[in-house]
Amino acid sequence: MRKIKTILSVFSATMLCAASFAGITSNAAGNEKLNTYALYCDVDSGKGVMWADVTFRYNSIDIDDMEVKTGAFGGDVTHSTLERTDNTTIYSASFRAGGTIMAPGILFSSKFWTTNTMTLVEGTKIKTSAFDATRKFIGNNIVNASFVLIGDANNDKVVDMADETAVIQHLGNPDKYGLSKEGYYAADVNFDGVVNNTDLKLIRDYNNGVINWF
Ligand SMILES: [Ca+2]
Ligand SMILES: [Ca+2]
Structure with missing residues (x-):
């Protein structure tokens, strides 16, 4: 397994199409089951955001690969990891939208594939900072972050x-089982x-060992 200690890369939406999943294809020969984690960053309303910085600290583990993908507003994401001497790792991402955001939606998502359990360091939270088109700071709680x-x-x-x-119930009756x-x-x-x-089929395939990651 390839361990990535430091990643520093810039992606655009078009580049990602070609790069998507290229890094973990080599694992297809092995039958190692991977956990797939994702950081989703979104806004409830745009509020004039154009730039966003996001950072969190996680338990240092072997990350097999990462992928970052922009959402509804296009743009670019730069992301990197930094291992600390206390055996934790800081993940940082900097997002720039294609233009000023005035509507709700997903800014970007980052995915992490690992055989380990990836968790935020106890007592820490994901920090987000939002900036307008002139790079003026707007606030810390405008960009939401979800780690799943x-x-x-x-x-x-x-x-x-x-x-x-849960998915079957959601699809059958989203009002009751949303x-x-x-x-x-x-x-x-x-x-x-x-x-x-x-x-639903992919979750079933994963549980049945037909596929080993998402
Ligand atoms: Ca579950
Ligand atoms: Ca889907």
């Missing part, structure tokens, strides 16, 4: 049959923005 285990629709930190049930925002992000395992039977 992909496939974990019911938010209990494991992916198992109960998540299939998923939380984090649950919805986690259930959208193919990252296309909607939760449907395609995602």
Whole structure:
């Protein structure tokens, strides 16, 4: 397994199409099951945001690969990791939208594949900072950050049959069994923005060992 200690890269939406999943293809020969985690950053309303910085600290583990993808507002993301001497790692991302954001939506998402359990360091939170088109600071709580285990629709930190049930119930009666925002992000395992039977099949395939990651 390739351990990435430091990543510093810039992606654009078009570059990602070619780069997508290239890094973990080599693992296809092995049957190692990976956990897929995702950091989603979104805004409830744009409020004139154009730039956002996001950082969090996690337990140092072997990250097999990372991928970053811009959302509804286009733009670019630069991200990096920094290992600290206290055996934790800081993940930082800097996002620049294609223009000033005045509507709700996803800014970007980062995915992490690992055989380990990836957790935020106890007592810490994801920090976000928002800036306008002139790079003037707007606020810390305008950009929301959600960190989820992909496939974990019911938010209990494991992916198992109960998540299939949660998605089935959500699809059958969303008013009664609606998923939380984090649950919805986690259930959208193919990252296309909607939760449907395609995602349900992928969760089932993962639980049955047909696929080893999302
Ligand atoms: Ca679960
Ligand atoms: Ca989906």
